[in-house]
Amino acid sequence: MPLVTLEGVSKSFGKNRVLNDINLTVEAGEVVCVIGPSGSGKSTLCRCVNRLETIDEGRITFDGRPLPAEGRELARMRAQVGMVFQSFNLFAHRTILDNITLGPRRVNGVRRAEAEEKARALLERVGIADKADRLPRQLSGGQQQRAAIARALAMEPKLMLFDEPTSALDPEMIQEVLDVMRSLAASGMTMIVVTHEMGFARSAADRVVFMADGRLLEVAPPKNFFAAPASERAADFLAKVLTH
Amino acid sequence: MRMSLTRSKRRTAPTDAIDATDSTTRAASGSRPRRPLRGAALLLAAALAGSLALSACGDDDSSDEPAAATATTFPAGSTMAKLQSASTITVGTKFDQPLFGLKNLRGEPEGFDVEIARIITDALGIPADKVKFVETVSANREPFIEQHRVDLVVATYTINDKRKQVVDFAGPYYVAGQTLMVRAGETAITGKDTLAGKKVCSVSGSTPAERIRTQAPDAELTLFDVYSKCAEALKAGQVDAVTTDNAILLGLMDSDPGAFKLVGEPFSTEPYGIGIAKGDDEFRTFINDTLEAAYTDGRYETAYKDTIGKVEPDMPTPPAVDRYTS
Amino acid sequence: MAGRPEQRSEHRADYGWSHIDAVLDNLDIFREGFVQTLRLSLFAAVSALILGTGLAAMRVSPVPPLRWAGTAYVETVRNTPLTIVFFFVVFVLPQVDIVFSYFTFAVMALTIYHTALVCEAVRSGVNGVDAGQAEAARALGLTFSQTLRLVVLPQAFRNVVQPLGSVGSALIRNTSIAAAFGVQELTGISQRLTTANPGDVVAVLLAGIVCYLVLTLSLAWAVGLTERRLTRTPR
Ligand SMILES: Nc1ncnc2c1ncn2[C@@H]1O[C@H](COP(=O)(O)OP(=O)(O)OP(=O)(O)O)[C@@H](O)[C@H]1O
Ligand SMILES: [Mg+2]
Numbered sequence: 001m002p003l004v005t006l007e008g009v010s011k012s013f014g015k016n017r018v019l020n021d022i023n024l025t026v027e028a029g030e031v032v033c034v035i036g037p038s039g040s041g042k043s044t045l046c047r048c049v050n051r052l053e054t055i056d057e058g059r060i061t062f063d064g065r066p067l068p069a070e071g072r073e074l075a076r077m078r079a080q081v082g083m084v085f086q087s088f089n090l091f092a093h094r095t096i097l098d099n100i101t102l103g104p105r106r107v108n109g110v111r112r113a114e115a116e117e118k119a120r121a122l123l124e125r126v127g128i129a130d131k132a133d134r135l136p137r138q139l140s141g142g143q144q145q146r147a148a149i150a151r152a153l154a155m156e157p158k159l160m161l162f163d164e165p166t167s168a169l170d171p172e173m174i175q176e177v178l179d180v181m182r183s184l185a186a187s188g189m190t191m192i193v194v195t196h197e198m199g200f201a202r203s204a205a206d207r208v209v210f211m212a213d214g215r216l217l218e219v220a221p222p223k224n225f226f227a228a229p230a231s232e233r234a235a236d237f238l239a240k241v242l243t244h
Numbered sequence: 245m246r247m248s249l250t251r252s253k254r255r256t257a258p259t260d261a262i263d264a265t266d267s268t269t270r271a272a273s274g275s276r277p278r279r280p281l282r283g284a285a286l287l288l289a290a291a292l293a294g295s296l297a298l299s300a301c302g303d304d305d306s307s308d309e310p311a312a313a314t315a316t317t318f319p320a321g322s323t324m325a326k327l328q329s330a331s332t333i334t335v336g337t338k339f340d341q342p343l344f345g346l347k348n349l350r351g352e353p354e355g356f357d358v359e360i361a362r363i364i365t366d367a368l369g370i371p372a373d374k375v376k377f378v379e380t381v382s383a384n385r386e387p388f389i390e391q392h393r394v395d396l397v398v399a400t401y402t403i404n405d406k407r408k409q410v411v412d413f414a415g416p417y418y419v420a421g422q423t424l425m426v427r428a429g430e431t432a433i434t435g436k437d438t439l440a441g442k443k444v445c446s447v448s449g450s451t452p453a454e455r456i457r458t459q460a461p462d463a464e465l466t467l468f469d470v471y472s473k474c475a476e477a478l479k480a481g482q483v484d485a486v487t488t489d490n491a492i493l494l495g496l497m498d499s500d501p502g503a504f505k506l507v508g509e510p511f512s513t514e515p516y517g518i519g520i521a522k523g524d525d526e527f528r529t530f531i532n533d534t535l536e537a538a539y540t541d542g543r544y545e546t547a548y549k550d551t552i553g554k555v556e557p558d559m560p561t562p563p564a565v566d567r568y569t570s
Numbered sequence: 571m572a573g574r575p576e577q578r579s580e581h582r583a584d585y586g587w588s589h590i591d592a593v594l595d596n597l598d599i600f601r602e603g604f605v606q607t608l609r610l611s612l613f614a615a616v617s618a619l620i621l622g623t624g625l626a627a628m629r630v631s632p633v634p635p636l637r638w639a640g641t642a643y644v645e646t647v648r649n650t651p652l653t654i655v656f657f658f659v660v661f662v663l664p665q666v667d668i669v670f671s672y673f674t675f676a677v678m679a680l681t682i683y684h685t686a687l688v689c690e691a692v693r694s695g696v697n698g699v700d701a702g703q704a705e706a707a708r709a710l711g712l713t714f715s716q717t718l719r720l721v722v723l724p725q726a727f728r729n730v731v732q733p734l735g736s737v738g739s740a741l742i743r744n745t746s747i748a749a750a751f752g753v754q755e756l757t758g759i760s761q762r763l764t765t766a767n768p769g770d771v772v773a774v775l776l777a778g779i780v781c782y783l784v785l786t787l788s789l790a791w792a793v794g795l796t797e798r799r800l801t802r803t804p805r
Contacts, residue, residue: 052705070632072713079711089706093725103710106720148706155710448749449761466672467758469750473661477752480664482672 001064003028003159003190004049009058011044018044020214022058028158031191033201033222036211037237042194043086045211046163049192050081063158079107082152086164088144090136090151096123097132100151107155115154122150126180142173146180153184160184162193198241202226210234316369323527327395328369335361336380336394336519342495343552344400353377357398359547360417360518360535364396367534386410389519396531397519400491403566412524412570413517414531416563417544420491421510422452427478428505433485435508439463445474445483452488452512459511471496479503489514498555506556515563523570532565591770593777596763603759604781610673610745610755611785614680615738621681622688627718629693640689647686652744655679660751672752679751680744687737695730696722728800735793739786756781 004026011019018041026032034042047053048060051067051074060067062081068074090099100119104110110118123129126146128139136144145165152160162181166174178200185191185204195201201208201222208225210218212233218225229235318324327333337357338345344355358377365375380388380399388394389411400420403413424444426433433442440462446453448467457465466483468474474486475496486493490506491514497504520527538544539562548559593600628640647655659679660672670678699722707717749758760778764771 050709052709075708075711075713077711078709081709083706083709085702085706087702089700089702091703091706091721091725092700102720103712106716107711151710448754448758449765451765454762454765466752467749467754468752473751476661480661482664482669 001028002026003030003063004192005059005061006045006049007059009045009048009055009060011041011048011053011055011057018214019048019055022216024209024216024219026159026190026192028190029188030206031185031189031193031204032207032209033205034192034194034209034211035196035198035201035237036217040211041214042211043163046161046192046194049159049161050078050083052083075107079103079155080158082149082155082157082160084145084148084152084160084162084165086167088136088141088148088168090144090148092136095133095135096128096139096147099136099147100154103151103155119150119154122153123147126150127176140173141169142176145169145173145177149177149180149184159190159192162191162195164194164196166195166197196241198226198238210237212237316367318530319526322530323395323524324368324530331370332374332376333365333368333370333396334376334378334394335365336378336385336388336397336399337361338381338399339379341400341491342498343555344491344495345398346495347379353379354551356418356547356551357400357516359551361396361398363538363543363547364518364531364534367530367537385519389521392521395520399519400489400516401519402514403517407519408568408570410522411519412522412528413519413566414528415517415535415565416515417518417535417565418491418516419560419563420489420514420516422455422487422512422514423490423493423506423510424508425475425478425486425493425496425504426484426507427481428503430484430505430507433507436460436487436511439485442485443483445477445486446488447471447474450488455512456487472499475500475504491516494552494555501555515566517566525570529567532567535562535565590773590777593763593770593773596766599759599763600756600777600781603754603756606673606753606755607742607745607781608785610676610680610748610753611738611742613677614684614745615741617677617681618684618688618737618741619734621685623692623723625685625689626692626696627715629689630696630718631714644686644689647683648690650683652679652683652747653750655683656747656751672748676745676748676751676753680741680748683744684737684741687740688734691730691733691737692723692726694733695726698729699725728797731793731797731800735789738789738793742782742785742789 002025004024006022006024009019009022010017020041022045024032034045036042044053048055049062051060051070062077065077068077090096091102094102097116097119100122101110101112101115104115104118105112120129120132123132126149128143128146128150131139131143131147136147139147149165165181166177169177174197178197181191181193181200182204193200193205203222205222207219208222209216210225210229210231210233217231218229218234220230225234226238229238316328318328337353337355339347339353341355341357345353345357346355348354361377362372362375365372378388378394380394380397382399385397385399385401386407389397397411401407401413402420403416407413424433424436424439432438436456436459439460442463443466444456444460444463445466445468446456448469453465453467456463463485466474466477468477471486471488471492474483477483478486479500486496486504489512490510493504493506497506518531520531535544538547544562545559553559625640625643628636629644631637631640656676656679659682660675663669663675696718703725704717704722707721708714712720745755746757748755749761754762756778760774763774
């Protein structure tokens with residue numbers, strides 16, 4: 001059974017049709033990378049999956065059920081979907097450890113000691129165990145993003161959404177974040193990753209999704225896609241990003 | 245803290261939010277029928293209108309009464325002679341005091357004070373349409389007289405020694421006194437000695453408010469800024485009596501006919517006089533003579549019947565004028 | 571109620587310190603007014619803080635009817651003069667059998683009015699918090715109220731201390747309207763003492779002003795202290 005399905009999904013901001021009849025299925029354990037030119041609707045697509053954005057038409061299911069409307073049911077569903085933002089969005093007034101334990105404690109009712117123990121293990125795993133008691137602003141961008149990934153993982157999600165997780169990072173920090181994501185992919189996590197990192201897409205993705213102007217133009221294994229894109233738009237796009 | 249606006253079944257609502265040690269302002273007790281919102285709405289409307297209304301003095305040279313052409317001759321150089329030859333006079337009166345001096349819809353003041361002023365201006369031979377009324381509020385009565393902006397002031401003006409140092413008074417022509425107003429159906433309160441444990445309303449910082457503290461020390465005092473609020477609270481049963489000069493109380497009764505009545509003997513004396521410039525004894529004597537004449541020839545009684553008499557038909561004996569020597 | 575105000579003998583030619591006697595002789599009456607003003611302020615401040623925060627939550631909630639109701643309340647109340655609110659509470663509520671003491675009525679009127687002001691202060695503070703914070707919280711599975719309580723409001727609070735202080739200061743000054751609606755607080759007491767001592771009006775009014783200053787300056791001091799605490803880095 002697929003973990004996520006999108007059927008005929010469309011969305012507009014005012015007159016701007018940002019998503020246009022999107023159909024996509026993501027199987028459990030799959031890593032799907034979404035690429036495409038700026039403004040093509042990648043972030044919106046990603047945000048629709050956990051209903052941070054609502055859709056105008058079509059249907060999205062998660063784990064076999066349509067997304068619930070706003071309320072407790074939706075909160076429960078979101079608890080099973082981790083999300084990593086471009087701008088980290090760590091809770092600025094709380095320490096890194098508190099950032100990570102907040103969800104498990106308040107949403108899943110895990111006891112403090114247990115939650116903290118697990119949080120420290122996760123921080124170890126993303127390589128910033130020594131930062132547990134710092135505030136977010138005391139960390140570098142790469143460290144903050146790794147902490148944000150740890151925060152999402154602490155909920156033991158079935159799916160991880162990444163919305164351009166490295167776009168706000170200095171080049172020397174990009175790799176440390178991608179390394180964490182690679183190991184996560186290797187561990188069998190289902191992931192939807194919006195990214196401009198073609199190297200990551202090529203090496204870590206099971207399938208690559210190419211979007212332009214709100215449409216899903218191509219879905220293919222990275223090998224095929226990068227070697228021979230089917231559409232002219234994709235070929236153009238690749239020509240531009242790969243020469244840089 | 246709970247601040248819900250739920251309906252309370254009992255009138256003495258338990259003030260669960262705030263401790264109710266403040267005994268002077270505790271809620272009223274005793275069950276009363278529900279009242280329509282009209283009273284409060286009117287009060288509110290009046291307050292709004294009052295705050296918006298400009299305090300412009302009405303130029304009222306419009307009067308349909310023919311000029312009284314009495315050819316009395318006054319001593320040359322006297323105020324009376326001057327006024328008579330000028331054939332015009334300016335009178336200060338209240339514009340907001342029902343039954344005494346209250347501006348009507350045409351912008352002209354009406355009331356007992358206005359009628360008393362007319363008796364005097366008639367005696368001076370000044371045509372009614374040449375009598376100019378201007379508003380004198382309590383605070384500007386002395387200055388207006390001293391600056392000769394008015395020739396006389398008939399404005400619920402209590403004669404006292406302090407004022408006599410700067411102006412002179414003819415009269416008194418009426419003696420007001422502090423008394424009590426209660427709901428028309430009230431039986432328990434018959435005077436200031438029956439107020440123990442009752443809620444009495446007056447205006448914050450006023451002399452009557454201070455006086456009632458000593459005259460009825462066991463009463464609970466509730467204070468507002470204007471008497472109309474006291475009347476509304478009395479009507480709603482939140483207070484049991486309103487106290488101030490009967491002149492004001494009569495005005496409140498006039499604006500809500502049948503709702504209230506006065507009880508008990510007055511427990512203060514407020515002789516109302518006619519204020520004129522200090523030292524003009526000739527003019528003062530003339531006004532006193534005129535008043536005394538009006539007492540006997542029925543003009544005073546007519547003035548009373550047409551104004552205060554509508555609310556309080558029993559006319560008190562007119563007070564003896566005080567021809568003091570300064 | 572304390573006793574009758576002391577009437578002072580006339581000091582016509584003397585405009586010196588002796589006028590202070592009008593205040594000193596009536597200190598117990600003055601204190602009574604001060605305490606009443608303080609109680610009005612405290613009760614109304616606590617109620618308005620709680621209700622105003624709740625109202626702000628309504629105004630930023632994802633449920634449209636709640637948002638509309640919140641907006642309607644704020645716009646109605648904010649555009650109504652406080653005196654009219656007092657009028658409504660003191661003279662209209664009794665018509666529908668809602669009767670409390672005049673003190674409670676005054677607290678209610680002040681609360682109704684300042685709840686709207688607190689709401690706007692809190693709401694602007696909430697809007698000052700980066701939207702990504704709330705998004706991250708929702709993405710974790712926190713409910714709306716958890717998001718507000720655990721993530722947004724604590725961060726909004728530091729932006730809100732100063733504006734809330736202004737609301738509080740306005741509230742303290744606005745308690746004086748209660749003098750016109752059956753509560754003898756500082757202003758009412760001052761009026762009473764000026765009647766009893768017409769020669770010492772200035773001294774009595776100055777004493778009243780000092781009392782209000784004591785309250786508003788204490789509040790300003792507390793606001794400053796809180797702000798300094800909050801801007802210091804925890805741990
Ligand atoms: N909240 C919003 N309100 C109005 N328009 C929006 C909103 N969010 C996105 N858009 C518009 O929708 C379009 C798609 O935006 P989206 O962020 O999904 O693109 P993207 O593919 O992620 O682009 P980028 O690579 O630059 O992040 C853009 O034109 C954007 O301006
Ligand atoms: Mg984007």
